[in-house]
Amino acid sequence: xxxxxxxxxxxxxxxxxxxxxxxxxxxxxxxxxxxxxxxxxxxxxxxxxxxxxxxxxxxxxxxxxxxxxxxxxxxxxxxxxxxxxxxxxxxxxxxxxxxxxxxxxxxxxxxxxxxxxxxxxxxxxxxxxxxxxxxxxxxxxxxxxxxxxxxxxxxxxxxxxxxxxxxxxxxxxxxxxxxxxxxxxxxxxxxxxxxxxxxxxxxxxxxxxxxxxxxxxxxxxxxxxxxxxxxxxxxxxxxxxxxxxxxxxxxxxxxx
Numbered sequence: 699x700x701x702x703x704x705x706x707x708x709x710x711x712x713x714x715x716x717x718x719x720x721x722x723x724x725x726x727x728x729x730x731x732x733x734x735x736x737x738x739x740x741x742x743x744x745x746x747x748x749x750x751x752x753x754x755x756x757x758x759x760x761x762x763x764x765x766x767x768x769x770x771x772x773x774x775x776x777x778x779x780x781x782x783x784x785x786x787x788x789x790x791x792x793x794x795x796x797x798x799x800x801x802x803x804x805x806x807x808x809x810x811x812x813x814x815x816x817x818x819x820x821x822x823x824x825x826x827x828x829x830x831x832x833x834x835x836x837x838x839x840x841x842x843x844x845x846x847x848x849x850x851x852x853x854x855x856x857x858x859x860x861x862x863x864x865x866x867x868x869x870x871x872x873x874x875x876x877x878x879x880x881x882x883x884x885x886x887x888x889x890x891x892x893x894x895x896x897x898x899x900x901x902x903x904x905x906x907x908x909x910x911x912x913x914x915x916x917x918x919x920x921x922x923x924x925x926x927x928x929x930x931x932x933x934x935x936x937x938x939x940x941x942x943x944x945x946x947x948x949x950x951x952x953x954x
Contacts, residue, residue, distance in 0.1 A: 700733045701767035702743070702759045703802075705811055707794050708850055709759070711752035715740035721847035722752050723858070723873055725759075728774065728800025728811075730767050746771050748861070750873040766812065776804035777866050780820035781838060781851055788815050795820075796850045797838065798862045826868035826954075829894025836863045836911050842925040856908050859921040860896060863911065869954060876906040882951035888916060888932065895952050899934055899945035908945050910935070 704725040712719040715737045725731070725745070734751075735742035741756045746767075762770075778799040784792050795818075801809040807819050823831075838851075839862075845853025849862055857875040864871045871878045879898045885891050891912045899908040910920025910930075918930040922937075922944065929936040935945040 701730065701764050702733060702741075702761045703730045703767065703770065703811060704728065704758075705760045705814075706758060707796055707799070709754055711743075711750070711754055711847070713752065715742070715753040719753070723750055723847050724849045725754060726799055726849060727795055728770075728802055730762070730770055730774070732767075733761075747865070747870065748873045760811065762812065770802045770811075773803055774800050776801045776809070776822045776824045778818070778820055779823045779835075779866065783818070783820040785816045785818045787817075796852065798849065798866050823866055823868070828867075829892060829954075831867045832863055832869075832894040832911065833913065835866050836919050836925075839863070839921075839925045840919075840927075842921065844921055844923050854921055854925070856910065856921045859925060860909050860911060864953065871953070875909040878909055879906045879949060879951065882953040885950040885952055888912075888930065888950065891950050891952070895950060897930060897950045898948045900948040901946075904948075906948055912950065 704727055708724045708726050710721045711723040711725055713722050730746045731743040733741050734744055739756050740753045742753050744751050778795055781797050783795050785795055786792055801818060802811055803809050809816055842851050843853050846855050848854040849858040857878060861871045861873060893912060893914045895912045897910050897912050897918060898906050900906050910918040912918055916930050917927055918935060919927050928938050934943050934947040937944045
């Protein structure tokens with residue numbers, strides 16, 4: 699089989715096929731993918747949602763038929779809006795889910811993956827929502843610690859943060875900051891932005907390495923050591939604790 703789905707809360711996506719390799723992202727519950735290569739116990743995947751590539755352990759996922767995977771992708775509209783919750787299968791086994799998990803074929807507090815049915819009684823989101831919803835979701839992640847490659851409330855990086863906030867509210871972003879910077883319309887001044895737009899920041903070589911969500915009154919919420927709120931000006935991010943600029947502003951984008 700050449701397709702699969704994540705049926706654990708999250709698993710590491712690594713740059714190379716070994717456990718010591720850098721974690722470049724995470725695969726979350728309900729996310730589907732195509733298998734493009736294999737090496738021993740590792741498989742290389744391409745995610746259906748953002749086309750991100752990487753290596754995962756084969757025994758951590760559930761393989762699917764192509765038609766089943768396609769059907770899930772076309773009907774994957776419900777996402778968990780609970781910070782942390784539990785699901786139970788028909789055997790009564792408990793499993794943890796975190797904010798942003800996808801619930802295939804969700805209906806009436808139940809969903810299923812192939813022949814496995816689950817009960818879920820938490821809140822979900824299932825449509826494209828507004829920038830006010832973007833801001834509300836972003837604040838749920840406050841104080842989440844920084845984790846390179848992370849996408850959950852237990853640890854995330856700056857682009858994982860923005861991607862998940864947008865995804866939960868029905869809007870697709872690519873995985874990495876420099877990829878996200880290719881999306882949307884350019885804003886010339888902070889005054890042109892509205893809360894919920896994105897701001898991108900580069901390093902000395904001009905590479906975009908950081909992203910955050912613009913708030914009202916020249917503030918920004920972003921993940922730097924943790925998800926936090928700092929000041930934003932035309933120079934970049936001004937850390938309210940250290941009283942210095944930490945990131946150089948490159949461009950601002952309106953995604954929708």
